[in-house]
Amino acid sequence: MNAGVRVPTGVWLTWGGQFENPERARMRLAVVVSACFALIVVLLYSAVGSWRAVEVIFIGVLLALIGGIAVLWLRGLRLSISAAVCFILLSGVAVLNGLVMAGSIAGLAKRLPWKQTVREGALQRLRPVLMTALISSLRFVPMALATGQSRFFFLFTP
Numbered sequence: 717m718n719a720g721v722r723v724p725t726g727v728w729l730t731w732g733g734q735f736e737n738p739e740r741a742r743m744r745l746a747v748v749v750s751a752c753f754a755l756i757v758v759l760l761y762s763a764v765g766s767w768r769a770v771e772v773i774f775i776g777v778l779l780a781l782i783g784g785i786a787v788l789w790l791r792g793l794r795l796s797i798s799a800a801v802c803f804i805l806l807s808g809v810a811v812l813n814g815l816v817m818a819g820s821i822a823g824l825a826k827r828l829p830w831k832q833t834v835r836e837g838a839l840q841r842l843r844p845v846l847m848t849a850l851i852s853s854l855r856f857v858p859m860a861l862a863t864g865q866s867r868f869f870f871l872f873t874p
Contacts, residue, residue, distance in 0.1 A: 738797065745800050752804055756811055764818060773814030780810035802856050809852040813845045 723729065756777070760770045784806050788799060821837035828836060 741797050745797060749800065749804060752807065756807065760811065760815075763815060764822075769818050769822075773811060773818055776814040776817075777807050777810040780806050805852070805856070809849055813849055816841050816845055816848070 721729075757770060757774065760773055761767065764770060764773070781803060784799075784803055788795060793799065817837065820841040821833055824833045824837050824840075
């Protein structure tokens with residue numbers, strides 16, 4: 717493509733503008749997402765004090781992310797910057813719901829057998845968890861239905 721272009725010595729060509737901005741945003745987002753997940757794990761451990769509980773709660777986060785990827789696939793959409801930000805928000809909702817469930821189950825574990833504890837704890841907190849997830853998920857609907865370029869992208873430019 718650039719075979720016929722003569723460039724003086726000491727001058728080079730680089731792609732910029734509309735091409736460069738999404739690349740820069742992806743690199744920043746990779747760092748932010750990694751830092752968010754590391755912070756989630758640290759905060760979860762400080763809240764529950766058990767690595768096993770952190771694992772159980774984080775499994776909920778992974779399942780939520782798998783569900784988000786499935787929705788992107790079903791809609792035929794690619795992973796965009798706004799979708800990645802939605803995944804961060806989705807992770808927060810999953811952690812909140814996991815903490816609510818873990819707290820309910822931990823309170824019952826002292827007086828009931830394990831299977832009954834899990835069943836009772838889940839039944840007691842099902843409605844609050846579903847309401848929290850539904851309300852939080854409604855925030856993602858405009859981004860899920862949007863098909864054009866979003867102004868949200870410009871939050872990541874310097």
